[in-house]
Amino acid sequence: MTVSAAALEVRDVYAGYGASDIIASVTLQAAQGRITTIAGPNGAGKSTLMKTLVGLLRPRLGQILIGGRDITPLSPPQRALAGLGYVPQERNVFKNLTIGENLRIGFEFIRRKSPEKEFNAARDRVLDLFPDLTARLGELAGTLSGGQRQMLAMGCALIPGPTTLLLDEPSAGLSPRYVTTMLDAVAAVNRAGVTVIMIEQNLIEAMRVSHDVVLLVAGGIRGKWGADVFLSDPEVRSLFLGGAKAKSENSGQERRSDDASAA
Amino acid sequence: MMQALLNGLVSGLLIALPAIALSLTYGILNFANFSIGAMITTGAYLAYIANTSFGAPIVLAAPIAAIVLALIAIAIQRGVYRQIRNADHVTLLVASMGVAFVLENVLRFFYGADVRTLDVPVARPLIWHGLRLNHEQLQIAVASLSAMAAIAFLLKRTRLGRAMRAISDDPDLAEVRGIERARTVDWTWAISGVLTALAGVMIALDGIVDPLIGMNYLVSVFAAAVIGGLGNPFGAVVGALIIGLVEETSALAVSTTYRQGISFVVLVLVLLMRPQGLFGAVRIRR
Ligand SMILES: Nc1ncnc2c1ncn2[C@@H]1O[C@H](COP(=O)(O)OP(=O)(O)O)[C@@H](O)[C@H]1O
Numbered sequence: 208m209t210v211s212a213a214a215l216e217v218r219d220v221y222a223g224y225g226a227s228d229i230i231a232s233v234t235l236q237a238a239q240g241r242i243t244t245i246a247g248p249n250g251a252g253k254s255t256l257m258k259t260l261v262g263l264l265r266p267r268l269g270q271i272l273i274g275g276r277d278i279t280p281l282s283p284p285q286r287a288l289a290g291l292g293y294v295p296q297e298r299n300v301f302k303n304l305t306i307g308e309n310l311r312i313g314f315e316f317i318r319r320k321s322p323e324k325e326f327n328a329a330r331d332r333v334l335d336l337f338p339d340l341t342a343r344l345g346e347l348a349g350t351l352s353g354g355q356r357q358m359l360a361m362g363c364a365l366i367p368g369p370t371t372l373l374l375d376e377p378s379a380g381l382s383p384r385y386v387t388t389m390l391d392a393v394a395a396v397n398r399a400g401v402t403v404i405m406i407e408q409n410l411i412e413a414m415r416v417s418h419d420v421v422l423l424v425a426g427g428i429r430g431k432w433g434a435d436v437f438l439s440d441p442e443v444r445s446l447f448l449g450g451a452k453a454k455s456e457n458s459g460q461e462r463r464s465d466d467a468s469a470a
Numbered sequence: 471m472m473q474a475l476l477n478g479l480v481s482g483l484l485i486a487l488p489a490i491a492l493s494l495t496y497g498i499l500n501f502a503n504f505s506i507g508a509m510i511t512t513g514a515y516l517a518y519i520a521n522t523s524f525g526a527p528i529v530l531a532a533p534i535a536a537i538v539l540a541l542i543a544i545a546i547q548r549g550v551y552r553q554i555r556n557a558d559h560v561t562l563l564v565a566s567m568g569v570a571f572v573l574e575n576v577l578r579f580f581y582g583a584d585v586r587t588l589d590v591p592v593a594r595p596l597i598w599h600g601l602r603l604n605h606e607q608l609q610i611a612v613a614s615l616s617a618m619a620a621i622a623f624l625l626k627r628t629r630l631g632r633a634m635r636a637i638s639d640d641p642d643l644a645e646v647r648g649i650e651r652a653r654t655v656d657w658t659w660a661i662s663g664v665l666t667a668l669a670g671v672m673i674a675l676d677g678i679v680d681p682l683i684g685m686n687y688l689v690s691v692f693a694a695a696v697i698g699g700l701g702n703p704f705g706a707v708v709g710a711l712i713i714g715l716v717e718e719t720s721a722l723a724v725s726t727t728y729r730q731g732i733s734f735v736v737l738v739l740v741l742l743m744r745p746q747g748l749f750g751a752v753r754i755r756r
């Protein structure tokens with residue numbers, strides 16, 4: 208296969224939450240029509256990078272382009288209108304709204320001019336992908352189990368028909384059966400023509416569906432691999448297997464910061 | 471006693487409108503709008519001006535007051551609150567106290583502290599099995615119930631209502647889903663202006679217009695919204711009915727000058743039993 212055009216391009220981006228940068232000098236390209244996985248230890252800045260891509264964080268320096276168009280100045284709603292779909296790692300559904308309302312909200316602000324008929328068709332496609340949600344449309348999203356919540360979040364991002372989909376750990380916290388279901392859904396969405404960029408920790412499962420992998424460590428890009436060779440690279444192996452101790456320390460830190468932000 | 475219950479119900483319906491307004495702005499902006507009392511007063515004066523200076527009958531003066539106060543509320547949002555939107559909620563609360571101070575003093579400057587009344591025809595009260603319902607109370611009940619039905623429809627069935635609830639639930643996720651926050655916030659203030667203006671007009675109808683009429687309701691309105699679980703507009707209605715009923719029935723036993731104190735006691739009692747308000751737990755925050 209020849210090198211395809213970049214659906215999403217990040218040029219020398221620096222971003223963080225206050226004085227210091229969490230990610231620095233990040234440059235990467237996600238190829239059109241492919242699944243690019245961002246791998247890296249906990250606390251590496253993967254979620255921070257993705258928040259910068261959707262506009263929730265403003266980069267201190269650098270540019271973000273989709274389909275060659277510079278979207279750096281655009282707000283999150285404008286980026287959504289430009290075809291960017293996003294599933295956050297946590298807090299990814301409106302818990303006090305019903306499942307049906309969540310889906311409608313996913314559609315109606317991005318496809319403002321579309322008639323009700325198109326919403327119904329789009330919703331039916333999502334429910335075909337995630338049939339578990341069908342019987343519960345009238346219930347509050349906050350009552351869903353972790354796996355079902357993840358499916359709803361994915362459905363909400365898919366329903367307006369994005370051209371590029373950003374997924375922050377779509378299989379995190381899911382039982383093995385759901386991990387497979389979720390990643391199969393990602394692959395199906397991609398086969399339908401959507402470019403996917405996802406952060407994943409279930410690397411073995413993720414490699415089954417991914418095409419490309421970039422590795423992010425301590426806020427910087429460490430390289431790019433084909434999904435078929437990524438896990439056999441010695442550097443990668445030492446990071447994820449040999450570096451297990453460092454990783455668990457980091458994950459403790461991550462949990463504390465999550466609690467603080469939820470409070 | 472039955473009369474007191476009836477009066478309490480009507481009074482609760484009146485308090486419900488600004489309590490809903492308080493809950494909506496709290497849910498979306500995450501700060502308690504202390505200027506709600508001054509907004510009520512401003513609404514009453516706007517209707518008074520339309521009514522006496524321009525000769526508009528009250529059915530016309532009320533919507534004029536509502537629209538003008540909605541525009542004023544949007545102007546205050548853009549001129550004050552948006553400028554300091556990244557400040558913590560205490561700063562915003564203090565800013566709304568400043569807004570209240572300015573609004574009240576502008577009214578005082580132009581109209582003094584004189585007591586004024588609306589120019590409305592006097593109508594005979596309805597009497598039914600010894601229960602008295604005067605014309606103003608009937609207007610309050612009808613206007614308030616219609617406004618509540620409109621708000622319920624708006625929140626549950628319209629795109630704007632879903633945008634408001636989505637932002638109240640999770641502002642970041644709302645933005646990512648394509649919701650323009652600034653525009654939704656403007657609309658929320660406009661709705662808040664309409665609801666408080668209507669309350670101001672109804673208070674004026676039932677009594678007088680002076681620079682403190684809104685302030686006199688401040689504790690009741692806050693108590694109603696907090697009892698209902700701040701940020702939950704449907705809870706605010708229940709809270710308002712409770713406050714209205716308690717205030718009117720307590721008037722049978724103690725002087726009406728303690729009315730606000732009674733509201734405060736009810737508020738404290740409810741919060742002691744349920745710190746999140748009666749309907750606070752329905753909302754899932756985790
Ligand atoms: N909202 C926030 N405010 C301040 N620091 C944050 C915030 N979110 C994450 N961080 C910090 O940024 C770093 C990277 O976090 P994150 O991007 O979530 O990593 P990853 O997704 O790779 O696990 C961590 O040190 C984390 O503590």
Ligand SMILES: [Mg+2]
Binds near residue numbers: 253254296375
């Ligand atoms: Mg993360």
